[in-house]
Structures are given as structure tokens and as C-alpha cells.
Amino acid sequence: MPAWSRASLAVALVAFLLTVGPAMATTVAPPPATAADGSTSTVETAVGFESNTTYQIDMRANGNADWGIAVSFPLANDSQREGFDVVADRFEQGEFLSVTAFEEVSSRISDTTGRPMRITDVTRSVNTTADRGRLVLSFTWTNFGYRQGDQLFVDDVFRTDDRLLSGLATDETLILTRPDGYQFNSASTNIQDGVLRWDGPYTFGANEPYVSFTPIPPPDTPSNGDVxxxxxxxxxxxxxxxxxxxxxxxxxxxxxxxxxxxxxxxxxxxxxxxxxQPDHEPAxxxxxxxxxxxxxxxxxxxxxxxxASADDQSEDAADEEPVDVELLSDEERVERLLEANGGRMKQANIVTETGWSNAKVSQLLSAMDEDGRIEKLRIGRENLISFPDEESDDADV
Structure with missing residues (x-):
């Protein structure tokens, strides 16, 4: 991946490791140039500490892309947990994984492609489990793809002189998903579990990555092959x-x-x-x-x-017939989840239930909050999502 992104991550790693205790800090003494040369391996090798970074790009039908950059750290002991808390606070303040680098690159790519591009809806979130801590930077990159007829293409943003992605390191993964209502038409890699996935180490060729999408035909509109x-x-x-x-x-x-x-x-x-009746005796x-x-x-x-039997069967069928979630809007799916969970859920649980990225869920909930369809309440490091008329109660979530 580009040096400007690795450098930002390396700075975060150094700061994280310097907070986990004197014993580890004494082994971390790389000069400032180490963090700026685009490599995190020096820092990780020096202390035996590894991180994993996932770049997820969720395409929209209008060509915009919801980006999510998740950096995951192992939390094996109390020192690492304390250090992660310090880094998480500074990350939420915008000191690590700065979006400025993406704004500069998108501006240059915009000049090259001729499409106006902006970085919008920037959010930061911190997720922790028993043994992992994750920093997630999310934003929307407008006009990341372009349309030709009814097809959507994502390719030229990766072919400019400012290579957005030249490759992936061993601990890096790129995931690209299709827009709602679209299917993959062609791509520079195979489809895995419904998405495009590249795992490092990987070096992209001159025309990689690329992908095109076509609309999914309605069920009652057969393609030529179905005649x-x-x-x-x-x-x-x-x-x-x-x-x-x-x-x-x-x-x-x-x-x-x-x-x-x-x-x-x-x-x-x-x-x-x-x-x-007998033949000889008419009725x-x-x-x-x-x-x-x-x-x-x-x-x-x-x-x-x-x-009566038909009515009973119809009523039973109506009661048992499941709702096809593919026919629901994203907002309706969130509302159904809230209804099924008593009107309140943690944002992290919504991510788990829907299978969507942190970026998509965060931006969707922000829009629903602005429209008055839900309310977001910050509790510690978690967002509590509820209907506007629900009372917040930490103990019930």
C-alpha cells in the first residue's frame, strides 16, 4: 500500500508500543525516519508485536464508496490494554490515521480522472474484545467509481500516477463489495464469499485492481439465456x-x-x-x-x-412466511433489528447482525439519527442505538 498510509500507521504503532511499559519501550528506539519510510515491519520486528490492517471498500450504486480502515492490535496483557486505551483516545482525537492524506490523494486523482471527488462523513470508532483492540476510520469517497450505461466501473482510481494501492503487506487485506441491487460482472480476482478479497503480501499489476458491476435483473425479467x-x-x-x-x-x-x-x-x-333405480323402473x-x-x-x-381449511392455511402461511431482507431498505433492516431486540442495540451488535462494514453502519446510523428515525447515545466507547421514544438503560443492553 502507499507510503503515506503506512507512515501514519507506523507512527501509531510506535506511540502504542511506547505506552505499554518501560521493558518494551527500551527496545523501541527507531529514528524518526523509520516511521516515515513507509514500513511498519521495523517497529513490529523490534518488539515482536504485530498488527493487522483491513481496507474495506463498500461501493454504492451512484459511484460513491464507503471506506473502512480497521487496524487490529492483540491485547495479551494488562500493559497492552492500558497502552491501547491511550492510543485509542489519541486516535479518537484525530492524531492517528489522519484522513488528510486521503483528502490530498483524492484531490490529485480527481484532477487526473476529471471527476469531482471529496472525502465526507468521516467517523472514528474503537472496538475491543477480550483479546483484540480495533481502531476503525470510516469515510465516504465520492465518485470513486463511474457509470457507463447501466454498468458501474471501479478501475481508473487505481491507475493514476499517484498509485492508491501499489500492493499489500503481509498483514494487510483489501475487501471490495458490490452495491445493493448489483452483481459482479468482471474483476481482477476471484469472488470469495460474495466479495472481492486480496490478502497480502500482494503486488498489484499495472491494471489492478479493477471491477465492473451490472444491475441484478428483476425476478420476472429473464435474461436472454432464460428464454x-x-x-x-x-x-x-x-x-x-x-x-x-x-x-x-x-x-x-x-x-x-x-x-x-x-x-x-x-x-x-x-x-x-x-x-x-332398476332399468325397468324410472325414478x-x-x-x-x-x-x-x-x-x-x-x-x-x-x-x-x-x-374454512383454506382460510386456516392462508392464515398459517401468512404468520410463518419470512420477510425477504433483500427487499428491505438498509434503514428498514436496522429498524427490524431494533424491534426484535426491544428497541435498543449496541452499534457493534448491529454490525455483527447485518454483516455490514463498520463504515457503512456508522454512516447509515448517522443519517437515520439526523432524520429522527433513531437516536444515538455514547456510553463509554460504545454507541447505544434506540428508537426516539425509547429510554436508555445500560443494564438492559
Missing amino acids: EGTGTMLYAVGGIVLVGALAAVAYVVRRQDGPLLPADESTEDETPTAPE TETDIEETTAEETATGADEAAERD
Whole structure:
């Protein structure tokens, strides 16, 4: 990756290591130039300390990209945890992983590509678990991709003289995701679990990375390759309609003239029929009236039972039919999660439940907060998300 980004990370690493205790600090004495030469390996090797960095780019349909840069540190002991707390405080104040470098690079790439670009919606978050601490810098890079017709391309931002990414170090990973409603069309790497992923060490070629997307066709709009299958489906539907029509005709004829075929024993037991009359003795008018009345009553009872059964099945299906989350907007998914969790959730739990990046969730929640759809409350290092009419209670989350 570019030297300006590694240098920023190296400074953060040095500061972190200098806070974890005198024993470790005595081994950290690189000159200032070490942090500026674009390499973190010197710092890490000197103290046996490693960090992992993930760059995630979530594309939007309008060409904007939500960036998330997560630097993860191991927290193996109390000294490292104390040191991480110090670095986390300074990170939240904007002293580490400065967004200024991205603003400068985006400005130069904008001049080269001819597309206006800005870095907006900058957020910083700190996440900790029992054994890891993460610093996450999130922002939106406008016009990161460009459209041609109905396709979306991401390539020229990586081909300028100011190489945005020349490669990845051993401890670095790049992840690029598709916009909602789009599918991958072509890419310079294979799709893994629905995303594009590059793991370091990796050196990008002159035209790497690149990717293009196309809209996902609606379910009822087949592509050219589905024409034959659709024709077969039409024939099948036609056959079903024909069978239904024949069944209706058979039912009418049977009601008027009796069964078309001899009924089996079970049918005779279940469905009353007119009593047989000898060939030489025609049925009387009274017999016909009684039989017709009996059939009518029986048919009405059976129809009522079928209608009641159909209503019960429809209600059961309506109760059990799951909602397709792909049809929900991002805001609706968040609201459904809040409803399912009593109206309140931690932001980190929303990230886990949705599988979205920290950057996307942070920016989405900020927009929903501005629109009055949710409220964000800072509690320690965590954001508590709730509906506007919910009372905050730390103990219940």
C-alpha cells in the first residue's frame, strides 16, 4: 500500500508500543525516519508485536464508496490494554490515521480522472474484545467509481500516477463489495464469499485492481439465456390451466349426470349418491327431489369445510412466511433489528447482525439519527442505538 498510509500507521504503532511499559519501550528506539519510510515491519520486528490492517471498500450504486480502515492490535496483557486505551483516545482525537492524506490523494486523482471527488462523513470508532483492540476510520469517497450505461466501473482510481494501492503487506487485506441491487460482472480476482478479497503480501499489476458491476435483473425479467426455460414454464402453466378447466367441466357434468367413471369404495362411502333405480323402473319425481336436496346439503357442507381449511392455511402461511431482507431498505433492516431486540442495540451488535462494514453502519446510523428515525447515545466507547421514544438503560443492553 502507499507510503503515506503506512507512515501514519507506523507512527501509531510506535506511540502504542511506547505506552505499554518501560521493558518494551527500551527496545523501541527507531529514528524518526523509520516511521516515515513507509514500513511498519521495523517497529513490529523490534518488539515482536504485530498488527493487522483491513481496507474495506463498500461501493454504492451512484459511484460513491464507503471506506473502512480497521487496524487490529492483540491485547495479551494488562500493559497492552492500558497502552491501547491511550492510543485509542489519541486516535479518537484525530492524531492517528489522519484522513488528510486521503483528502490530498483524492484531490490529485480527481484532477487526473476529471471527476469531482471529496472525502465526507468521516467517523472514528474503537472496538475491543477480550483479546483484540480495533481502531476503525470510516469515510465516504465520492465518485470513486463511474457509470457507463447501466454498468458501474471501479478501475481508473487505481491507475493514476499517484498509485492508491501499489500492493499489500503481509498483514494487510483489501475487501471490495458490490452495491445493493448489483452483481459482479468482471474483476481482477476471484469472488470469495460474495466479495472481492486480496490478502497480502500482494503486488498489484499495472491494471489492478479493477471491477465492473451490472444491475441484478428483476425476478420476472429473464435474461436472454432464460428464454428457453421461460417458454417451458409457459407450457407448464398452460397445462395447469387446461387441467383445471377439464376438472371444472368434469365437476359440472358429474353434478348433472352422475360420475364419469365408476367410483371406488372410498368415494362411495364419502360422497352420497342417488339410490340406484332398476332399468325397468324410472325414478319418481319425489326420489329426484330428495336426492338433489341431499347432494346440495352435502356439497354445501363440504364447500364450507374446504373454505374454512383454506382460510386456516392462508392464515398459517401468512404468520410463518419470512420477510425477504433483500427487499428491505438498509434503514428498514436496522429498524427490524431494533424491534426484535426491544428497541435498543449496541452499534457493534448491529454490525455483527447485518454483516455490514463498520463504515457503512456508522454512516447509515448517522443519517437515520439526523432524520429522527433513531437516536444515538455514547456510553463509554460504545454507541447505544434506540428508537426516539425509547429510554436508555445500560443494564438492559
